[in-house]
Each structure stands twice: as C-alpha cells, then as structure tokens.
Amino acid sequence: LVQLLESGGGSVEAGGSLTLSCEVSGIRIINRCMAWFRQVPGKERDGVEGILSAPPYSSYYADFVKGRFAASRRNYAYILYLYMNGLQPEDTATSYCAASPASDCSPLVASSYTSWGQGPHVTVSS
Numbered sequence: 775l776v777q778l779l780e781s782g783g784g785s786v787e788a789g790g791s792l793t794l795s796c797e798v799s800g801i802r803i804i805n806r807c808m809a810w811f812r813q814v815p816g817k818e819r820d821g822v823e824g825i826l827s828a829p830p831y832s833s834y835y836a837d838f839v840k841g842r843f844a845a846s847r848r849n850y851a852y853i854l855y856l857y858m859n860g861l862q863p864e865d866t867a868t869s870y871c872a873a874s875p876a877s878d879c880s881p882l883v884a885s886s887y888t889s890w891g892q893g894p895h896v897t898v899s900s
Contacts, residue, residue: 824881
C-alpha cells in the first residue's frame with residue numbers, strides 16, 4: 775500500500791512561515807519525481823515545486839513561489855519537505871505532496887503523478 779502522509783499545515787499571519795513534511799511508505803522514492811501541489815476550491819491543482827528523479831535532483835518552481843518556498847527530498851529517509859516563507863493570504867490552499875510512477879515526469883504537471891498525500895490545509899491571514 776502506497777501512502778504519502780503529510781504534516782505541518784496550519785494557520786499563520788501574512789509574512790509567516792510553515793514547513794510541510796511528506797513521509798512516503800510502500801514505494802521507494804529514489805527514482806521518482808516528487809512534488810508539491812496546492813489547490814483552492816473551484817480551481818485546478820497547481821504545481822508549486824517539483825524535484826526531478828535523478829542527481830542533481832533539480833527543482834522547478836512555480837513563478838508565484840520563487841524566492842519564497844523551497845523543497846527538499848531525503849531519498850533514503852523517504853521524506854519530502856516544503857519550506858514556505860513570506861506566506862501571503864493568496865497562498866491559502868490545500869497542499870498535496872505527490873510521487874511519480876517512474877523516473878520521467880513534467881515536474882509541475884499533475885498528470886505526471888499517481889500517488890498523492892491527503893492534503894493538509896494552509897491558511898494565511900492578513
């Protein structure tokens with residue numbers, strides 16, 4: 775059974791920070807793309823950051839988070855992190871971590887991923 779167990783969501787004021795964690799079980803992540811997405815009601819699921827499956831594990835960021843968010847992966851610990859700084863009200867969303875089924879992916883495209891976390895909510899107040 776593949777499980778992606780997320781933690782770290784919550785509520786902060788504008789300008790604050792949160793860190794999301796995603797612990798993966800049931801699959802090895804070392805040869806898979808890993809990513810964070812977010813979604814607000816009524817809108818598409820947007821890619822936030824995707825990390826490729828092979829060294830140097832390059833990251834691809836959505837324009838709306840560049841310079842504020844950073845993701846990292848610890849392959850042998852089966853953990854993915856998203857460090858979110860400078861949060862703004864428009865960052866309020868449900869967040870999802872994701873794993874691709876194979877080593878190839880379009881890092882910020884949701885259809886590249888088949889395993890998903892449960893979606894902790896991030897709320898940023900002004």
